Amino acid sequence: MSTVAPPETGQLTKEQLLEAYRVMRTIREFEERLHTEFATGEIPGFVHLYAGEEAIAAGVCAHLTPDDYVASTHRGHGHAIAKGCDVKAMMAEIYGRKTGLCHGKGGSMHIADLAKGMLGANGIVGGGPPLVCGVGLTARVKQTDQVAVSFTGDGGSNQGTFLESLNLAACWNLPCVFVIEDNGYAESTPPAFHQAGVDIAKRADGFGLPGVEVDGFDFFAVHEAAGEAVRRARSGAGASLLVCKVMRYYGHFEGDQQTYRGADEVKELRRTRDCLDAFARRVTEAGAVEESDLSDIDESVRALLDEAVAEAQAGPHPGVDEVLTDVYVKY
Amino acid sequence: MAREITYQTAINEALAQEMERDPTVVVFGEDVAGGMEAPGEDDAWGGVLGVTKGLYHKYPGRVLDTPISESAYVGAAAGAAASGLRPVAELMFVDFMGVCLDQIFNQAAKFRYMFGGKAKTPMVIRTMWGAGIRAASQHSQALYPIFTHIPGLKVALPATPYDAKGLLIAAIRDDDPVIFFEHKVLYDTKGDVPEEPYALPFGEANIVREGSDVTVVALGRMVSFAQEAAEALEDDGIDCEIIDPRTTSPLDEDTILESVENTGRLVVVDEASPRCGMASDIAARVAQDAFADLKAPPRMVTAPHTPVPFSPVLEDAYVPTVESITAAVRETAGAGAPSAA
Amino acid sequence: MAQDSRVGIVANPASGRDIRRLVAGASVFGNADKAGIVLRVLAGLGAAGVRTALMMPAFDGLSAALERQLHAHATAERHHGAAPLPSLEALPMPLTGTAADSVRAVELMRAAGVSVIVVLGGDGTHRVVAKACGDIPLCALSTGTNNAFPEVREGTVAGLAAGLVATGRAGDGALRRELALAVELGDAEPELALVDVILSAEPFTGARALWRGSGVSELFVACANPSAVGFSSIAGLLQPLPRAGGRGMHVRLTDDPAEAHLVLRVPLAPGLLAAVGVAGFRTLELGEEVATAPGSGCLALDGEREIERRPGEHVTVRLVPGPLTIDVDAVMRHAARVNATRMHPPPE
Secondary structure, X not given: OOOOOOOOOOOOOHHHHHHHHHHHHHHHHHHHHHXXXXXXXXXXXXXXXXXXXXXXXXXXXXXXXXXXXXXXXXXXXXXXXXXXXXXXXHHHHHOOXXXXXXXXXXXXXXXXXXHHOEOOOOOOOOOHHHHHHHHHHHHHHHOOOOOEXXXXXXXXXXXXXXXXXXXXXXXXXXXXXXXXXXXXXEOOEOHHHHOOOOOHHHHHHHXXXXXXXXXXXXXXXXXXXXXXXXXXXXXXXXXXXXXXXXXXXXXXXXXXXXXXXXXXXXXXXXXXXXXXXXXXXXXXXXXXXXXXXXXXXXXXXXXXXXXXXXXXXXXXXXXXXXXXXXXXXXX | OEEEEEHHHHHHHHHHHHHHHOOOEEEEEOOOOOOOOOOOOOOOOOOOOOOOOOHHHHOOOOEEEOOOOHHHHHHHHHHHHHOOOEEEXXXXXHHHHHHOHHHHHHHHOOHHHHXXXXXXXXXXXXXXXXXXXXXXXXOOOOOHHHHHOOOOOEEEOOOOHHHHHHHHHHHHHOOOOXXXXXXHHHOOOEEEEEOOOOOOOOOOOEEEEOOOOEEEEEOOOHHHHHHHXXXXXXXOOOOEEEEEOOEEEOOOHHHHHHHHHHHOOEEEEEOOOOOOOHHHHHHHHHHHHOHHXXXXXXXXXXXXXXXXXXXXXXXXXXXXXXXXXXXXXXXXHOOOOOOOO | OOOOOEEEEEEOOOOOXXXXXXXXXXXXXXXXXXXXXXXXXHHHHHHOXXXXXXXXXXXXXXXHHHHHHHHHHHHOOOOOOOOOOOXXXXXXOOOOOOHHHHHHHHHHHHHOOOOEEEEEEOHHHHHHHHHHOOOOOEEEEEOOOOOOOOEOOOHHHHHHHHHHHHOOOOOOOOEEEEEEEEEEEOOOOOEEEOOEEEEEOOOOOOOOEOOOOOOEEEEEEOOEOOOOOOXXXXXXXXXXXXXXXXXXXXXXXXXXXXXXXXXXXXXXXXXXXEEEEEEEEEEEEOOOEEEOXXXXXXXXXXXXXXXXXXXXXXXXXEEEEEEEEEOHHHHHHHHHHOOOOXXXXXXX
16 A cells, blocks of 8 residues: 555545555455355355445555554455455465465454554454554554554444543553444444444544544545544544444345345445445546546456455465464464 | 562562563553552552552653553553563453453454464463452452463463562563463562562473372462471371472473372362362363373362352351361372371 | 414534544534434424424434433423423435435425424535525524534524514514525536635545635635634635625635735634635625636535536636525514513413
8 A cells, every 4th residue: 555645735646546446446356256256155154345335444544554553343354455465365364275364274354464564354343442552552652653543333333342442542642543434234233223323423522532424435535534533643643533434235244135224225325325436437537547547457456356266266275283383472 | 699578579570670671561550550640649559559669650651550441451452562562461350351351362362373373462461369358259269260271371370479570571571472360368478589580481380399199289379378288298197299380371281290190199279169270170181191190089179169258257268278288188198087186 | 373384404413523523623513412402492493382393304313312302301390381392293205314315305394384494504504405495594503613604503592583483473684685606517507605615626525624725726705704714714804794795705815925915814614723825805796707717626615525626617606695594683682572472371
């Protein structure tokens, strides 16, 4: 991901726009491809797809360097890709291969790469926010300008760990950004039921932190707000809460029949709110990029995914002796 | 140079010496400074029982009070460890583990494994355990078996000031997550402790007393109870070998097995409650791996399967006593009823 | 007294939580606070004899907060002489979670024959309502961030005044004809702004709220209040104009110190004071149409970047008559003069 912060006026360069598109397109293709492959029964375990929400991962991670950290959720492929994790190694991991990013030991829900500052997808709802408080503490003690970002869902925003983390980050003035991806459903339950109609953004007020809400389908809205939040954290002014309103295209998990959703809900979303379509239209109409630039990216991403799936499917399984490895550094 | 100091001071010294040596060691928890941003002293308490007193001023910025918010700050310890610090977080009473257990056993314990060996989590959680100060059921438990059970964690239980300093220094230097259990009744006990820093290896038991008749494995506060029992039993001609594992994960099975090979008899003394504890763990391993050497069934001396009661009369009946240890040894030794003497 | 008078209420759930929380000193205006204001408005409406209030089925939790507060109100002890609240009915409409919902709600309110619409929101919400309300008077209450258009007014009295207007007891001088700015971009349908239209060089609408002073080339205002917060304060601090006084202003701004005739420090957002360079300004007469300088970027309407202007697209701005708003102070003075709040007969 680009390491250059956008200029003062908030304008993105052509390179930055194309990079953003590439990230979003890669996430979309990765997830759509997984959706297809999962249905064949070849992929073990659970996967939770991020399709529809790409603008959030891309818009936030555009402001982060490899020294910054993110902590993710069970729906973590998007964050991993946006943070720069290797796509082929990710696919191999999801297939449980030895060539996977975690050598097949973690799977979809624990995809991580600490060298890229990706603290991991997390199988525990609300597991991420305390971890980023810890990274914030590291930055404070070592006096760096690193920033730690956690991604949590609307469901996770009710977990004690999330609320405690807002409090701890405020008390210790940590360089953290807490992003809430409010995608309309905590598993099968909408916020009207699981939150008594509260604004998540307003919860920040309760901890003395700023809370902002943006349209999570709009890359530019996310990018601008995230930029300010990251800038605030890096400058030592403290943490903030960024709520991105979005909807996911797929179920809570692959296999979820989603009968709790309105009929045609997803079809309408894809038609009217799709973040990639909107982005492409706006940047080409503004004359910032050519349509061919975008279609070139589409082609190369599709090719990358084809290779990733083929290599994953052909990849070696870990040896059985690897059950016993890497429990400890030294026992 | 060794001199006599308390268990509590030994812990304080270990922390200070490691903080001196390594700028990435940070200490945080409820009241570890004990007054930060309060109108009076910033470190009025230095820990609820004074164990961390003095560190706040010596290492500014590296000793932090936390809100009463274990899941956030224990999780922060995991995140900080994964990103380059060596945090020593305090879980004031191990009884509070319920509010932060996920951060310990699903996050910190599993990072290295789940991430294919590409993470290390060098954190220590210091925590108080044990019955005996009438603190009742929610402040007196011995929950190390639960942590011992979790792959990815290490567990240390010092019984003496010497072990406390050496094991804590080792724990801080260890690149894996360690839960460090400090028995609250032992804080005031004294023992010889070298001035200079030293690290005791994990997975190496301490043979507290050599003997040839019965192997007595004892943990924590029970080590000194076992020593008292051994003296009384000497008069009856029963020669006890007392082994303190010091760490339950990793566990020094070899020393225990070698001893049983020699004595043929085993008594395990554990203050924790009986189901799925260290006593049953060690007894089962010995039964499996040294069956041929055993001349009598292994015996387990533990607390009963109850919460810790409050009333002093009841708490004293709850914790294993010297008498219950001697009775168990006699039974194993085949001596039947205790001697009249 | 008009029987069966109906009043519409538009309460925008989305206002008060945009990026200005991060870049300026604004705090979040939450659903519970808005529900509280609606409750107070209903109390005032009820006291004025309004029997029915119509509201958009609120998206995003405002309904839940309101229902709880209404329930608490209904089960609380009755005060001596208290009037019943109007019954609150939800308009039959699906929600998209966009500004189109407010427009649809207002259209339905018009069809249902409401005599007044009470609006809770910022400049942006009022703008959207004004596009669709025709000549139905608005009671404009502030819950947004800059609030140059709506006023900060206690809900109970606003409700009472709105109710007196709705039941025909407000007298002359109760209503004000505001000014507005009609914006035409190429062939698209004209847009409306109630406070200001700003041309910004930023190519994308981003996080909507406009708070950066740099990159802004032109400013049109329908009111020039020197005490306002937001870009219109530039006009107000150059040359104050009375509200609804028939004139607006066109200001040319510049980032180039050589071009600036003067530089002002103005409150662009709560807690945010910034320097802006003024290249020139003139007043606008009602009906006067101005073509903007050519260029591309965003058009911000009432402080929110709304339209992405492509290179070559032609933009004109015209000062036009706007919506009718209720002058609450005038209504209450009249009410005092004609004893509108006297109860017949006095309560037991």
